[in-house]
Amino acid sequence: MRTIAVLNQKGGVGKTTTVVNTAAALAAAGSKVVVIDLDPQAHLTIHLGLEPQTVESGSYEVLTQSAGFQEEILLVRPNLWLLPANINLVGAESELVSVVGRETILREAIHTVEDKFDYSFIDCPPSLGLLTLNALAAAEEVLIPLQPYFLALQGFGKLLQTIELVNKRINPALKVNGILLCMFDTRASLPKEVKADIEQFLDNARGTNCAWAQARILPVYIRRNIKLAEAPSYGKTIFEYEQNCHGAEDYKKVAEFIHTQVQPAPQLNTQPDAAEVPEDQNVQTLEQMKELSAVGEAAQQQNISAPPDTNQRPDTDAEQNRDKPPITIKSIPQPDSQAPPSEFTQTRANQNQPESQ
Numbered sequence: 419m420r421t422i423a424v425l426n427q428k429g430g431v432g433k434t435t436t437v438v439n440t441a442a443a444l445a446a447a448g449s450k451v452v453v454i455d456l457d458p459q460a461h462l463t464i465h466l467g468l469e470p471q472t473v474e475s476g477s478y479e480v481l482t483q484s485a486g487f488q489e490e491i492l493l494v495r496p497n498l499w500l501l502p503a504n505i506n507l508v509g510a511e512s513e514l515v516s517v518v519g520r521e522t523i524l525r526e527a528i529h530t531v532e533d534k535f536d537y538s539f540i541d542c543p544p545s546l547g548l549l550t551l552n553a554l555a556a557a558e559e560v561l562i563p564l565q566p567y568f569l570a571l572q573g574f575g576k577l578l579q580t581i582e583l584v585n586k587r588i589n590p591a592l593k594v595n596g597i598l599l600c601m602f603d604t605r606a607s608l609p610k611e612v613k614a615d616i617e618q619f620l621d622n623a624r625g626t627n628c629a630w631a632q633a634r635i636l637p638v639y640i641r642r643n644i645k646l647a648e649a650p651s652y653g654k655t656i657f658e659y660e661q662n663c664h665g666a667e668d669y670k671k672v673a674e675f676i677h678t679q680v681q682p683a684p685q686l687n688t689q690p691d692a693a694e695v696p697e698d699q700n701v702q703t704l705e706q707m708k709e710l711s712a713v714g715e716a717a718q719q720q721n722i723s724a725p726p727d728t729n730q731r732p733d734t735d736a737e738q739n740r741d742k743p744p745i746t747i748k749s750i751p752q753p754d755s756q757a758p759p760s761e762f763t764q765t766r767a768n769q770n771q772p773e774s775q
């Protein structure tokens with residue numbers, strides 16, 4: 419199972435939308451997928467059509483170890499399971515403060531279903547607290563949705579630094595695999611310079627052993643699309659709500675990319691030093707982690723800055739992806755469809771993103 423944490427401590431950047439629709443596309447194409455709502459706002463739960471008030475138990479119970487992962491997940495669509503959230507989750511961070519090993523509770527819970535799913539996606543809250551730490555401890559991959567605008571980059575270094583600390587201290591397998599540019603308006607323009615700055619930042623880390631050394635901006639991006647904004651209020655994925663819109667098109671491509679993405683090769687020197695970090699000595703809090711380690715300094719020192727928007731048209735990375743075997747998800751079943759999920763099929767896909775709505 420690939421476990422992917424969808425994370426950005428900035429609010430409203432497209433995390434939940436990305437989890438719902440990427441997972442739905444993969445499930446519709448035949449993969450077994452579980453999505454985990456780790457946000458007390460319960461937006462993932464709502465987006466998939468459940469009312470948090472009616473959710474008696476879910477991720478809170480798993481984190482407080484009063485229930486097992488498998489008994490709490492719900493089949494919400496063919497091939498798609500949800501570990502829902504309800505308001506109880508608000509209290510989880512403070513309740514877990516004194517629990518030994520609190521950072522790795524989710525990881526242990528997920529391990530119990532490792533062989534039952536192809537993918538798990540964790541929808542993180544817009545913060546870098548204990549819930550997010552649990553997500554990072556449980557995942558091997560981080561996908562960062564990001565709006566490609568100057569202000570969206572504020573905090574990006576801190577986000578990477580946190581991931582780096584978790585990687586060094588409690589999860590050597592953790593890697594940032596991708597940055598997904600979300601919600602850009604094609605009537606304006608993709609600020610090329612912002613994208614170039616991120617690329618430059620990522621390039622600087624190539625060949626190092628930091629957690630984002632192999633990260634890349636996904637060669638597909640998500641256009642701003644009103645249908646994506648409307649679908650959650652109907653409790654529908656974009657494929658159920660309007661399968662012929664740009665949002666559906668874009669998220670299918672994201673799912674295709676993730677499905678074909680070659681896993682990053684293991685990096686050197688990412689194992690924590692056993693003498694330095696004893697097995698039973700979990701780091702207490704993120705603040706302490708930061709004090710304990712100087713790793714991630716590069717993230718802080720790299721001052722990501724970008725000039726204001728320009729009028730450049732969006733470019734694509736299709737060229738870079740030419741060697742990857744392209745696949746297309748043939749069709750996504752309608753909500754009530756009993757049709758068996760379609761399969762990923764090998765076809766030559768047009769990987770260029772249209773430039774206008």
Ligand SMILES: Nc1ncnc2c1ncn2[C@@H]1O[C@H](COP(=O)(O)OP(=O)(O)OP(=O)(O)O)[C@@H](O)[C@H]1O
Nearest residue numbers: 429430431432433434435544601641642643646647
């Ligand atoms: N590509 C898009 N075009 C238009 N609206 C979008 C798009 N993606 C997401 N939205 C809308 O923007 C809002 C924020 O998106 P979303 O909830 O996915 O962000 P988030 O990062 O999960 O937010 P939070 O940090 O609060 O959890 C939602 O109303 C969503 O429907």
Ligand SMILES: [Mg+2]
Nearest residue numbers: 433434457461
């Ligand atoms: Mg969200």
